[in-house]
Amino acid sequence: MPRKKVLITVTTYPLPSRSHDELVCTAGMLETGEMIRIYPVPFSFLGGLREKGHVSSFKYTWIEIDLKKRTDDFRPESHSPVNYDFRDLKILDSLDTQNNWAARKLACLQNVYVNMEKLIEDSKAPDNVSLAVFKPASIIKLEWEETDREWKDEWKDLRKQGDLFNQDKDPEILMPKLPYKFSYVFTDETGKQRKLMIEDWEIGALYWNCLRAANGNEEIALQKVKGKYENEFKNKDVHFFMGTTKEWHMRRAKNPFVIIGVFYPKKEAQRSLF
Template identity: 60%
Template sequence: MPKKKILIAVTTYPLPSRSYDELVCTAGFLEDGTWIRIYPIPLSFLNQVKKDTGFKKYTWIELDVKRRTDTDFRPESHSPNNYDVKIINTLSTDNFWQERKEICLKNVYTNKLKLLEDSKAPTNISLATFKPSRITDFVVEDDESEWKDEWKEIRKQTDLFAAIEVDPEKLIPKVPYKFYYIFEDDQGVPSKLMIEDWEIFQLYLNCLRTNNNDQKIAIEKVKEKYFGEFVKENDIYLFLGTTMQWHRRRSNNPFVIIGVFYPKIKLQYSLF
């Protein structure tokens, strides 16, 4: 089978796994603009690829994947047959992210009810690009400060591929907060969805390091970025994905925010 050409657009914050090291939910687009989810992707594999190639988001890759039909009913879900990845090129941010827009914005939802209808059988849509009509708030809630004990033990028992270096005593830091956007669709219907994009957690950790481990300041810096700068200066689209557990249970809204697409707003200047 030929490898698929995939534009990587999403990496969520890693979680410990029994069979691998921390696992990252990775998702992106095929050349026709349809979504694809790839898992399991070990964190150590992503780190090694970054180290070797400088790989980052909005990079075209080629990867041998197969549709997951065993336990995952979601049509976008695939797993790698191997981790022999070919890096092609990274799309630039020139001209207000035009190259990225041409792939990522081919199919955009603006209506919550329409998205939720499409997430039901038989279509079972589980990945989507959503354009909110208005982002009304950014909420931070307390979360557990440490990984669960059973997850710590799982990490120590890891049995990863021999070709990938792993230190089972090391865990990626646990961020003790949950971050949410509150936004409205094109009919003014509100949603409150958790943001699980790796970028927001990494931003928090970076702000923590540069502000003497002051959590209050770090949170304010994150809010300034996501609710100050982004909402005022950027044209925000949300990459949404379902969690399999809540999608299978047919939750009222099984989606979370797995990525934020944020080109600068293109101002239209009059010639007169």
Template identity: 65%
Template sequence: MKTKVLITVTTYPLPSRSYDELVCTAGLLENGQWIRIYPVPLSFLIDLKGSGKVNNVKYTWIELELNKRTDDFRPESYSPKHYDFKDLTLHPHVGTKSNWLVRKSYCLKTVYTNLSELINLSKAPTNCSLATFKPSKILGVEIEDDNPEWKNEWKELRKQGDLFATEQSPEILIPKLPFKFFYKFLDEGGKKSRMMIEDWEIGALYWNCLRAAEGNVATALLKVKEQYETNFIKNKDVHFFLGTTKEWHMRRSKNPFVIIGVFYPKLESQLSMF
């Protein structure tokens, strides 16, 4: 049987020891439960034969046959039965009408506000690895320099031709982000955290801002910070989509979660709810 999934997460590609975790693709079932799908061919996410731009798959319902991964202890992890996606059915895109009303009905069914509670759920036997989280307060965005070149793992990934389904260099299709972006925030209990933002959107925003700034890095970073900090904090009802990486979850780190997506409908006044 096919499974229907609302895709809500595509992270910026990060080469890993396992090629099939290159891009985290996750979403929600019709009952609101989270699901992670990998491996996902890059051609599903990027228009390899056309512009090279990211396909508009976020907030789109898809249907395909899935198998539970036996090599992954995280309960949300599945793989496509057919890696070439030959059984894939695409449904209409879910838009932002009525301030993301339909998106909210799925993405905000279960929202965590206490990070310690969520971290406890990530431990055995529950092993929760995907969740929607609402910070009580966003303190700001921090940006760190990162290696501008892909590590050797990326060169190994290029040998996996079916992963990219293209003769064009993946380094050209997806340039390495030379920065890491973090959110600092508080949860409802006052716990202060700093988490890396791995959402594809923030990477794409940086490159777009860099082009608009004609290569001025400082200006591009300022624009990214204005969007994710000033605009989001002032005007948006921000939630985080949190996810774990298999490696760090297995190590049982103090906090195995990173921000794999940001959900940002407009703030609504109390009067608009009545």
């Protein structure tokens, strides 16, 4: 397979896994406007790019990399690195937010869904669409529910089996487990109300940052997350990056999608026709 030029737009929250496929799932845009999924990618690798000064943020950065279609994943967008040491990776330009995200919009908003039923229909065979950009008609609210505060023991044991990317590295849990599951309640063009979980790295990082700023007060931290994802984003031209989980897509769940990223430029001022 030829080298791919990919604009990184999404990184999911890291998870321990036996195969390490779910450490981090990264998604992005091809120059055609199609989406692509790359896994496994170690989150520590993406963080290392920032620490080494290669990029200020791995999001909205163009990369070139050798990829291969995953043979163990029926979803057409799913690929994995040819070289797990990323020796072939080339870092290109990053897209800034100038002119209200003009460059990012050009790259990311070429193919946009507005009807959830249409997206779900396209996720069925033979198309099996598993990644998409979706524009909600309105955001109703951000919800959260408390969940387990520690990784399951069997997941911790999986990490002890060694690191696929660095066999000399001591096993570790890369990130603490989020104690809350966040979800968006929104409507599509039909007016039907939907609720989907958010599995973006960005909302997890925001929660931990808010928790530190609140000196460990979880209620204050949650309200700060709500302040951004509900109150502030209501004034933005919000789009969702959506993706399916392999398990629920394979099971042909009624709705296999989750929100894996949020795209939020300012709303454009509407010009009068008179």
